[in-house]
Amino acid sequence: MIKLMKNLLIVVVVIVLAFSLAQFFGSNYFSITGEPRSGLIPTKGGDYLIGLPLAYMLFLFLFFTAFGDQKKYWWMGILLIPAVLFELYFDWQHIYIPIILGLVGWVIGYGIYKLMNKPKAA
Numbered sequence: 001m002i003k004l005m006k007n008l009l010i011v012v013v014v015i016v017l018a019f020s021l022a023q024f025f026g027s028n029y030f031s032i033t034g035e036p037r038s039g040l041i042p043t044k045g046g047d048y049l050i051g052l053p054l055a056y057m058l059f060l061f062l063f064f065t066a067f068g069d070q071k072k073y074w075w076m077g078i079l080l081i082p083a084v085l086f087e088l089y090f091d092w093q094h095i096y097i098p099i100i101l102g103l104v105g106w107v108i109g110y111g112i113y114k115l116m117n118k119p120k121a122a
Contacts, residue, residue, distance in 0.1 A: 003069045010063045018056035024082040026051025058105040065109025
């Protein structure tokens with residue numbers, strides 16, 4: 001029961017951070033790709049809409065890798081499905097960006113995990 005609560009707390013933190021920083025991720029996305037902010041996605045709303053799954057993926061990999069339990073990869077896989085479907089449907093031409101963000105989140109989370117579980121010197 002405690003592991004479930006811990007994982008649910010991680011999910012809540014990931015969602016709150018993703019919603020909080022979606023605008024930042026979206027504006028940086030448009031800066032990196034050079035895509036115009038017109039068409040289906042309006043200017044400011046588009047930044048938020050595109051940035052939300054990007055921020056979600058980064059924080060999902062980071063926090064579950066750093067603080068998850070033994071089934072963290074199962075949780076990450078299940079929770080990643082909506083973001084991957086969104087990316088594949090709306091922006092499959094730039095699929096490398098969420099892949100890179102996921103890898104960055106995983107590497108940082110793995111580093112945090114290793115630092116927290118470092119054996120104590122005698």
